[in-house]
Every structure is written in structure tokens, then in C-alpha cells.
Amino acid sequence: xTSSTFEGARLVLRKELRCSLREPxxxxxxxxxxxxxxxxxxxxxxxxxxxxxxxxxLLWVILFFASMAGADRGFGDEDLARTLPALQLYGAAQAVLxxxxxxxxxxxxxxxxxxxxxxxxxxxxxxxxxxxxxxxxLAGLWxxxxxxxxxxxxxTGARVRSGLCTVLMLPIILPVFLPAIALTAAAFGGGAVxxxxxxxxxxxxxxxxVGASILFDYLWYED
Amino acid sequence: MDSSxxxxxxxxxxxxxxxxxVLFAVFFVVPPAQGLGYYVRIAFFHIPVAWVSxxxxxLSAWWAAKVLRHHDAHADALSAxxxxxxxxxxxxxTLSGAFFSKLTWGSYWNWDPRQTTIFVLMLIYGAYLxxxxxxxxxxxxxxxxxxxxxxxxxxxxxxVFIIPRFYFSLHPQPVLNxxxxxxxxxxxxxxxxxxLLDMTLIFxxxxxxGVAGHPPQGKAGDTV
Numbered sequence: 001x002t003s004s005t006f007e008g009a010r011l012v013l014r015k016e017l018r019c020s021l022r023e024p025x026x027x028x029x030x031x032x033x034x035x036x037x038x039x040x041x042x043x044x045x046x047x048x049x050x051x052x053x054x055x056x057x058l059l060w061v062i063l064f065f066a067s068m069a070g071a072d073r074g075f076g077d078e079d080l081a082r083t084l085p086a087l088q089l090y091g092a093a094q095a096v097l098x099x100x101x102x103x104x105x106x107x108x109x110x111x112x113x114x115x116x117x118x119x120x121x122x123x124x125x126x127x128x129x130x131x132x133x134x135x136x137x138l139a140g141l142w143x144x145x146x147x148x149x150x151x152x153x154x155x156t157g158a159r160v161r162s163g164l165c166t167v168l169m170l171p172i173i174l175p176v177f178l179p180a181i182a183l184t185a186a187a188f189g190g191g192a193v194x195x196x197x198x199x200x201x202x203x204x205x206x207x208x209x210v211g212a213s214i215l216f217d218y219l220w221y222e223d
Numbered sequence: 224m225d226s227s228x229x230x231x232x233x234x235x236x237x238x239x240x241x242x243x244x245v246l247f248a249v250f251f252v253v254p255p256a257q258g259l260g261y262y263v264r265i266a267f268f269h270i271p272v273a274w275v276s277x278x279x280x281x282l283s284a285w286w287a288a289k290v291l292r293h294h295d296a297h298a299d300a301l302s303a304x305x306x307x308x309x310x311x312x313x314x315x316x317t318l319s320g321a322f323f324s325k326l327t328w329g330s331y332w333n334w335d336p337r338q339t340t341i342f343v344l345m346l347i348y349g350a351y352l353x354x355x356x357x358x359x360x361x362x363x364x365x366x367x368x369x370x371x372x373x374x375x376x377x378x379x380x381x382x383v384f385i386i387p388r389f390y391f392s393l394h395p396q397p398v399l400n401x402x403x404x405x406x407x408x409x410x411x412x413x414x415x416x417x418x419l420l421d422m423t424l425i426f427x428x429x430x431x432x433g434v435a436g437h438p439p440q441g442k443a444g445d446t447v
Contacts, residue, residue: 150374154367158357167353171346172374175381200385204377211377215370218291222366 005094012091012099016074017106026077027110030070034115037062042122050123052190056181059119064144064177065166066115067108071148072165074100075156084156093220094213097149101212104152105145112137125188132198133187136180139201143176143208144169150212153219175204234428241421248414256411265323267414271422273316273337276344279309279426280376283351287372290365297434299365302372303355304433308426310348316341340382347375 020026041058050058078084087096116137120127127133151168158164179197186193249267256263286302289295320338321331332338354371358364407415 150370154354154371155357157360157363157367158354159359160357164353164357168350168371171343171350172378174343175378175385179385204381207377211374215291215374218366219370222362 005092005098008092008095009098009102012096013102013106016099016103019077020103020107023077026070026073027107030066030107030111031114033069034062034066034111035118037066038115038119038122045123052188053181053185055123055125055188056184056190058123059116059184060140060177060181062119063112063115063140064173066111067141067144067148068166068169070107070111071104071144072152072155072169074104074149075153076161079156088220093217096220097153097213097216100152101145101149101209104149105141108141108145112141127187128189129187132183132195135198136183136187136201139198139205140176140180142205143173143201146205146208146212147172150216153216172208176201231428231431234424238421238424238428241417241424245414245418245421248410248417253411253414254408256408259327262323262326263411265319265326267418269316269319269323270415271418272312272319273341274419275422275426276309276313276316276341278423279305279312280344280347283309284372284376287369290369291373294365296365299369300434301430302369304430306348306351306372308429308433310345310352312426313341313345313348317345336386339386343378343382343386347378351375 041062075084078087091099119125147169148165151165151172154168155161155164179201182193183197183201185191245267249264253264253267255261283302283305286298286305289298290302317338320341324333324335324338325331351368351371355364355368358367
């Protein structure tokens with residue numbers, strides 16, 4: 001990434017953060033979605049002793065669907081506000097992509113910081129390997145942020161937006177999702193798991209990032 | 224009558240003869256397999272449709288790359304048709320695999336690595352076709368579908384190399400097993416190879432019949 005792209009991405013991130021502070025409903029909807037889902041899961045399973053693998057799967061299902069309530073909005077909101085043409089006119093593709101990705105990453109970190117402690121309390125989970133859990137969480141959110149940003153750009157202009165990004169996202173994110181569940185289960189005391197899974201997640205995140213960077217140019221520069 | 228019509232007729236004729244030959248071999252020539260009996264007949268349908276499912280996915284991505292590089296409307300039509308057919312073949316592969324699984328292992332579904340792989344492929348096809356259906360503007364539809372097709376290709380190494388490490392498999396060994404040798408009755412192998420060629424020709428015929436109305440040149444989105 002050149003210094004001008006880095007500077008451009010920083011400016012896009014700043015713009016996104018300012019806009020989101022002016023319009024906190026997007027954050028609110030995502031957080032409330034996570035809280036509602038978490039409450040449903042916790043209430044329906046109260047009093048039951050769950051296996052670490054099931055606890056891990058439930059956590060990632062909650063995080064995935066809650067993130068889908070906000071991770072894909074970077075371009076959709078611009079489209080609705082009719083500001084996308086201006087951004088296309090003044091913003092370089094890579095700066096816009098990485099700025100939006102960083103914003104989505106910040107959004108997802110906020111979501112995880114809100115959801116995970118509540119999940120651990122409500123579901124009475126003991127973390128046996130906090131380091132592995134934290135790294136897994138970061139690698140998982142990285143993948144969701146990258147894929148969510150590109151797929152959000154793809155879905156711009158669609159007749160039907162509701163649920164479209166979730167449909168597009170699931171097959172792409174499975175390579176992150178399945179190792180994340182295995183590693184999280186291990187961090188919840190579910191036995192040993194190969195740390196190479198974490199390496200695989202990071203590698204796949206990198207591949208997604210490079211792939212998104214190459215393909216985004218074709219979306220951004222129309223003819 | 225121009226040469227393309229003759230080529231199409233030749234392809235259809237060859238496919239029909241080969242299909243009849245394969246059906247005859249499957250029902251009257253192929254011996255029962257050890258441990259599977261005559262259930263092995265399902266494999267002569269299941270393996271070729273699974274092969275075509277993967278072939279269609281890779282071809283769709285190849286033509287998607289041509290759409291992005293050359294804005295080629297014909298390539299977009301081929302990519303879309305390949306994905307449509309790939310989806311149908313994936314459904315056939317999933318259903319035939321589930322029946323084979325029920326008959327031999329006692330349950331329709333157990334997230335065997337290959338079941339998982341074909342299911343993820345079906346999800347990708349479904350997502351691709353949903354995306355195309357949701358895009359009203361033809362030029363944008365061609366572009367975003369091509370990008371999604373290529374982006375979803377990034378999952379292929381995962382499906383091939385990682386998924387098998389996650390799940391225990393009851394699935395029979397592939398024709399070419401891990402030691403690199405072919406462990407199959409020669410009659411079965413010949414029938415299977417003929418069935419693979421036949422299903423590939425059926426796919427090819429359907430593909431070109433499906434895009435016959437589209438001009439070979441033009442800008443992506445003009446005609447699709």
C-alpha cells in the first residue's frame with residue numbers, strides 16, 4: 001500500500017467514524033440484535049450444561065449473524081444517501097476499500113467487546129486459554145470484515161438487499177468459521193486443538209484481503 | 224446449413240449414442256462391487272455429476288475472469304449458464320450421494336467431507352444465482368457476478384485440503400487413491416470413464432444450447 005493509499009484509507013475511516021457518530025442507529029441495531037439473540041439462546045438453554053464445542057458454535061453463530069446486521073452497510077448506506085458517486089469521483093479504489101474495511105473492523109471489534117463478555121457471563125463459560133481465544137476472535141473478525149466489505153460493495157444496487165449479504169457471505173466465510181469454532185471450543189476447555197488452525201485462518205484472511213483488493217478495482221472503476 | 228449446426232448435431236448424436244452405451248454397460252455389463260453389490264450402479268451417475276459440478280464451477284470462474292478483463296457479453300452468458308447448470312448438477316450429486324449414503328451407511332447425511340464440499344459448492348452456486356437475480360442493471364449484474372464467482376474461488380483450497388481434516392469420512396476412496404494407484408475392476412473403470420465423458424458432453428451440449436441466442440461478441444450487460 002502506498003503512502004497516499006494509506007492516507008486515503010485513514011481519511012475514509014475518519015469519515016466513516018464521523019458519519020456513524022452522527023447516525024448511531026446502525027451501531028445500536030447491530031448491538032441490540034446481538035443482545036436479543038444472546039438473550040434468546042441463554043434463556044432457552046438456562047440450567048443446561050453445554051459442551052465446549054456447542055458453546056463455541058453458538059458464540060460464532062451469534063457473532064456472525066449480528067455482524068451481518070452491520071458489516072455490509074459501508075457501501076449500502078452510501079448508496080441510499082446518494083453519496084457513492086461523489087466517493088467514486090474523489091476516492092481511489094484501494095483507499096476506499098481499506099478505509100471501509102478498517103471501519104468494519106472497528107465496528108466488529110466493538111460488537112465483540114460488547115457481546116463476548118455478556119456471553120461468557122450468561123452462558124457461564126470458563127476461558128481456559130484466553131490468548132488462543134483472543135487471537136481466534138481477531139482472526140475471525142478480520143475475515144468477516146474483509147468479506148463483508150467486498151460483499152457489501154457487490155450488493156450495492158441490488159433490488160433485494162435484505163439477507164443478500166448473509167447468503168453471499170456464508171460460503172466464503174466457512175473457512176474462517178469452522179476453525180474458529182474448533183479453536184474457541186479448545187479455549188473453552190474442550191481439549192487440545194492444532195494451533196495450525198489459527199495459522200490457516202490468518203492465511204485465509206490474507207488471501208481474502210489480497211483477493212478483495214484485486215477484485216475491488218473492477219467494481220470501483222466502471223469502464 | 225452452416226458448420227455450427229452440423230457440429231451441434233454431431234455432438235448431440237455422439238452424446239445420445241454414448242448415453243445409451245453407458246446405460247447398457249451399467250445395467251448389463253458392470254459386475255456387482257465387493258461390499259456394495261449392485262448399489263455401485265449409483266456411482267456411475269453420482270461421480271460424473273459431481274465431476275461436472277466442479278467443472279462447471281471452474282469454467283464459470285474462467286469466463287468470469289474474461290468478463291472482467293474484456294467486458295465480453297458472450298463470456299458473461301457462458302459464465303451464468305455454467306453456474307445455472309452447475310447448480311442443477313450439484314443438486315443431482317447431492318441427492319444421489321445422499322441415497323447412496325442411506326443404502327450403504329444407513330443415513331442420508333452425516334457431513335462427510337465430500338458431502339460438506341458439495342454442499343458448500345451448492346451454497347456458492349445458490350448465492351451466485353441469487354446475486355444475479357437481485358441485480359436489475361445488466362452491466363452491473365455481469366460485473367458483480369464475475370467478481371463473486373472469482374472471490375468464491377478462493378474457498379477451493381479450503382474445500383479440497385482443509386475440510387477433510389475436520390471430519391471423519393466413510394466415503395469410498397477416490398478412483399485414483401492416495402497412493403497414486405487405480406484400484407478398480409477394469410470393466411467398471413472403462414464404464415466410469417465413458418460415463419464421465421458422457422456427462423461432460425451432456426453439460427457441454429446444454430451449455431452451448433443455453434447460450435445459443437447470445438451473440439459471440441459485445442459488451443457485458445448489453446444482451447444478458
